[in-house]
Amino acid sequence: MHGHDSPPPVRATIWVRGRVQQVGFRWWTRARALEVGLTGYTSNLGDGRVQVVAEGTHAECERLLALLRGPGTPGQVTGVTEIWSATGEGYDGFAIR
Template structure:
């Protein structure tokens, strides 16, 4: 069984203009083994795509929901899928 996963999360709240994408990237790199990106959306949310070991994706999701993020997270919507690849690292877009 392949334990790699693709997490796509949409974070809503006061999450733009507060360093949210930068801290997300830092946490993804600290967790290790994650590739993907964090992107500001026009509607004020931040989209995160993370691929790597399922446990590490869950650790990133736990952080996104923890209240230890910059700004104020009002909610996180997530979907899980099979990794597609194509990310050289974890980027801010």
């Protein structure tokens, strides 16, 4: 049960487009996600995108989205898309796959 001060966790599945592979993007994303307090993973996709699955509060996921859309990312981000869903079985920490 969640108390009134802790909103239920959500899952954001995020796709990042641009020059985001081979530039340390997953490592950077993992570091930011851990700073925010999220769990999940990030992985390279075959089409050149990076996928990020993050679980935490909606506000925490929004903070990661803002960072992914911000000026400080490695490489060159041309687009960020996300879908929101309920959490799954959960993750231990934040992995790079």
